[in-house]
Amino acid sequence: MVAADVPQSIPTGVPEAAATAGLNSLKAVGIGVPLLYSLTFFAAPLVFLVVLGFWLVEDFQVVPALSLDNYLDIAEHMFAKSNYALAIAQSLWVALTTAFFAVLVCYPMVLAIVYVAPRSRHRLLLMLAVAPFWSSYVLRLFSWQILLANKGIVNSGLAWAGFENLQFKLLYTQIATRIGLIHYLAPILIVVLYVTVANIDRHLIQAARDLGATRWQAFRRVILPMSRTGLLVSTSFAAIVSFGDVLSGALLGGGAGASVLGSVPLFSNMIMSEYASSTNLPRTAALAMILVLVMVLMLAGGAALAERTKVDAG
């Protein structure tokens, strides 16, 4: 019998303890490495930033302190001079609308991949959708500059086609900022949404159709509600990334691109220019802390919404 051979080949006692110890040390490594990583590259810099926000600058020298001066100064400028509140509002407005339109563009693409394309083509189509991700972000923004410029490809093309009166002023507006961000976010959103939509059991859609639902009703009553968590996750992800992004606002938005709120820079662009021009690093750190705080609030909001739908879905 095979079972009888096993105890003979493994002497009792010591190796068993060794095996348990081995497993425990494997567990320790498994938990320890990621923990060490996030302590080193996430928690430590964040703590440094928090601490730095309380330091002061005296005689062009950064001095350790425990002062709220930076925050008080920023609070003073919330609605005056630099007008940080307006910049935060601009950032929120741009981030939320970007997230909305990014999902609005990506979700139909994902639906087309999952439900229109044959299953054997899914991988290829996903690869194509994700391909822009492997080119440089800055390079993509420069390309958009060429496309969107007043005498850029879009407007020249329109003029060439005879639509001289149909010219768009897009570059250095927040519309251009959003276009750059959506192009940047699309590959990630498509992957996130693909996972959600591809996991919807096709039998459910067929069951809906069998019960008398048209294609549109099957989408409205089954696919859309079952995509809700994925849609919320990808929307909050897009909003948070957009809120923190600097490059699109600088290169396509021109630093202070126009939106319905006026020609107001994004909060992230404001921090960036403060960082580049001022010698007051602690104050910049305090501004950055405010950015982080708003991001955390957005994340919490998204998570709360997602959690509510999860409960709804049983």
Place this chain on the structure above:
Amino acid sequence: MNVISDIAAPQVDLELRGIAKNFGDFVALEHVDLSIERGEFVAIMGPSGCGKTTLLRIVAGLESMSSGQLLLRGQDISALPVHKRSTRLVWQNFALFPHLNVRQNIAFGLTLGRHDKAAVKAKVDEIAELVQLGQFLDRRVSQLSGGQKQRVGIARALVTEPEILLLDEPLSALDAHLRIRMQSEMKRLQQRLGLSFLYVTHNQSEAFSMADRVVVMNKGRIEQYGPPEEIYTRPRTHFVAEFVGSNNIFDGKVVDMQDGLIRVQCADAIISAAAGERPPGKGSTVSLVVQADKVRSSPIGMPGENMLGAVLSGREFTGSQVIYYLETASGGEVKMVAQEPFSQTGRAAINMAMQLYWSPADTVVLRPNIVPGVENMPGRHSYVALGT
């Protein structure tokens, strides 16, 4: 509905005419004809890949057919899209909407068009009572047991008042005990509603216990269509004989014919069988089918009909009966089922020589019939029963 047609002979609910389906080069269905009468419970049975589920999905409109015609209560529905057909499917994996509760699941089909909320509620309550779900209407689907889930699946279909209910192995996801309870429940429900059920299963006892008529399918074709008793006692083809019940099959050549009996030379003995109305000619190759529970054993040396010597090679005690596995001199296996395990054979010992016999009247004759169009393929025979 007019009175004359009500009086007329049994009405046909569903009629399948020459349904064929190809997936590329693969023939999933090959000219299937089938008709189901009003209020009939028809089970389609066959091994996996025989095309039974494809057939059901074609009737539902979820799958297109390569050729053929579908008539539902006399109306041609071949070109009708799935959502306009008054057929409803009950799913093997339940296919309940996880984002909706039980009430919303059942009401789904009623709330797609214009509807009166109070009327929908009343209908849902009524059907929920019928399938004993009344107290679960506010539950989430994930809080239900397997049996309750399938009740929701059935209620969701029935509430829309379909003209026929299609069931795709609806009980195969349930455990054996629950399956048997649900079988009788489903049969009662079907009889009470007088609704036609087309029920796909790979489970023979499920098909036999519920269905008025059983379809046995193999390789995209119908092998036999008839009442369960007929399928069981009078298999028409070699495939049905092998697939259904526990049959013994002997191949041989007809050597003699007299007094309404044909005598067939098989590997181990000459076996007699009732010749029937269209007996096969002398020298033709036939297969003989004997049900395992028609085989008896007698003391060695006693004369009688259809004597066959064999050695006991195995025994299976199932409670109410014992299945004996025996080996003939030529190495063929014979099964014998005895209801009274310890009477005649006593406690038969393995390797004991036994003498088996059975009545020629219990022997079904199958004549090999070459499948049309594939004459040149070696080994592809199907056997068709002679007049029974």
